[in-house]
Amino acid sequence: MSVLTSHLDLIAPWLGSQRWFASKGRLPELELIGSWQIPAADAQVHSHLIMDHSATVPVLYQVPVTERESPLDDADGALIGTYPSGNDTVYLYDGPHDPAYSQSLLTMITGNATAASEGADATGRAFGKLEVTSILSARVLTGEQSNTSIIYRVDTPDGPLRVICKVFRALHHGENPDVVLQSALAAAGSHSVPHSIGCVEGEWNDVGQPGGRARGHLAFAQEFMTGAEDAWRFALRASEAGIDFRADAHALGAVTAEVHRTLAASFGTRPASVEDIAEALSSWQSRLQVAIDEVPAIAELRGVIDGLYAAAGDLEWPPLQRVHGDYHLGQVLLADGQWILLDFEGEPLRPMLERSRPDFALRDVAGMLRSFDYVAGSLGSTEHAAEWTSASRRAFLSGYIEESGTDLRAHRELLDAFEMDKAVYEAVYEARNRPDWLPIPLSALRRLASRSR
Structure with missing residues (x-):
């Protein structure tokens, strides 16, 4: 042998x-x-x-x-x-x-x-x-x-x-x-x-x-960033202690925009084509169908979600560029007061060529907004935690808008659609792996659906 x-x-x-x-x-x-x-x-x-x-x-x-x-x-x-x-x-x-x-x-x-x-x-x-x-x-x-x-x-x-x-x-x-x-x-x-x-x-x-x-x-x-702290743990501890996180979230939004701008300058951008938009809408619908099959509670929201996706297809979409691809608080460190981004690998089981394609920066923004939601959800969705998360989300967006010069709030319906798609994905993941956490994405889906009615 x-x-x-x-x-x-x-x-x-x-x-x-x-x-x-x-x-x-x-x-x-x-x-x-x-x-x-x-x-x-x-x-x-x-x-x-x-x-x-x-x-x-x-x-x-x-x-x-x-x-x-x-x-x-x-x-x-x-x-x-x-x-x-x-x-x-x-x-x-x-x-x-x-x-x-x-x-x-x-x-x-x-x-x-x-x-x-x-x-x-x-x-x-x-x-x-x-x-x-x-x-x-x-x-x-x-x-x-x-x-x-x-x-x-x-x-x-x-x-x-x-x-x-x-x-x-x-x-x-x-x-x-x-x-x-x-x-x-x-x-x-x-x-x-x-x-x-x-x-x-x-x-x-x-x-x-x-x-x-x-x-x-x-x-x-x-x-290796010695003495750095995981942003998820830092945010969770701040929320538990009732510490105002708005300045930190604002800075994180600005850093995110700076990284997107540098990636755009390094690798270029291209306008979103009709085919690009159609592919994104198709992938959203496919994930939604899988989610409804595995989490029947989502079915009651299907009409509203379909309407949000259809409306998004008629909006003006931003250019495509290289992005992080799997962005959340767990991919960020706080080192000497500076936010440091890590793990640009994207979703590890996706083919490498797909992960290397230009994408929409809104996908990263939506991913981080969902991560702030998870802070509140992991603490039992108390009123205090929900208020902390809402304030942190707004501050993150403000930081991103100020640094990028792009007013995301003027295109909120498109950002909502990206966040909805992320929450749909999360619902399937939680149903399969952490059923106790399923209420976190379901709550987000209901919130986004009520805003789009």
């Missing part, structure tokens, strides 16, 4: 229990597409690209692993399994939890190094000239759903630095917008995203692509 076959046999039962495995409840059906190897001092380091055929649409995963001849200290939770090799036992670990992989990965990125190909190619690409004199520590960030991030403490000639490297788990052909957009924003001088350090670019076999090869990003490293 080959080493790679042994790896695949061990990975198959392990994969289904990982948070980033998309086909929950299904037994993985795995095919090894290719691997690449990077040198390490005390372990063999492979990164496997593995196709899972158990889903309706097959999903390609990146699974970095390390081979060790003896157990790794304090890493039982990262052990994938063991297999015999002659008279010895080989221990196979999830790579990001092993210093051998994490240190080699960052060295590969900052050194523009090329991995040894085992059917898949990988090359590090540094965006600047960060010189890492030593890697002091590396740990995996807990709680992530779709990727795995490693937090480093490193020494540089300019002093200590924290770095975060996101290892993309589900891979797609095409440039990852998380890398492309944040790097472009940083290069344009924006202080609203972390400094970009570098990435790993990969290539692998794919019969569906011209030339039979797919290309995409495998990992992305950037500055």
Whole structure:
């Protein structure tokens, strides 16, 4: 039995229990597409690209692993399994939890190094000239759903630095917008995203692509914002304590507009065509039908929602441009009084080419408005929480309008339609995953419906 076959046999039962495995409840059906190897001092380091055929649409995963001849200290939770090799036992670990992989990965990125190909190619690409004199520590960030991030403490000639490297788990052909957009924003001088350090670019076999090869990003490293606080937790704590959040929300609106403006300047815009509008309306209707099938309470609002969507089709739509794509309070940090935007990857399971298409900035605005609603809803929708949320929403819009120069309130019906579509999506998600939270989007749908009557 080959080493790679042994790896695949061990990975198959392990994969289904990982948070980033998309086909929950299904037994993985795995095919090894290719691997690449990077040198390490005390372990063999492979990164496997593995196709899972158990889903309706097959999903390609990146699974970095390390081979060790003896157990790794304090890493039982990262052990994938063991297999015999002659008279010895080989221990196979999830790579990001092993210093051998994490240190080699960052060295590969900052050194523009090329991995040894085992059917898949990988090359590090540094965006600047960060010189890492030593890697002091590396740990995996807990709680992530779709990727795995490693937090480093490193020494540089300019002093200590924290770095975060996101290892993309589900891979797609095409440039990852998380890398492309944040790097472009940083290069344009924006202080609203972390400094970009570098990435790993990969290539692998794919019969569906011209030339039979797919290309995409495998990992992305950037500055880690030490001492930063998640905006969702910050807002939730402020609402619970009755702290006025309007100034913070206003600043967040302004930062959002600044990022949209910089993205428009970096990647351009184009007018919304009749086809673009028709496609958006069609996707809204499709999601609405799915929502009604799964959440029958929405059916009573269908007539009003249909009317809002129809009216939106007759309005003047803004230009399309690159946007965040999955914008909410959980994608923002507060660092030294400055709002910092993260995770421009979009919806991870959508094809990369779709996530890289121009979209409407209103989608991001609507997403953040919905996130403020969730603050109130998670606190039980008390009168105080509802008032706090309403004031924060208005302040966010004011900040956006002042910074962008675009009066969103003059086109409120279109923004309401985008927010309605987002709430429809949320209703389906909550019905499937968090039924106790279903009243949050349902309340929003009723509020938006009553305003559009």
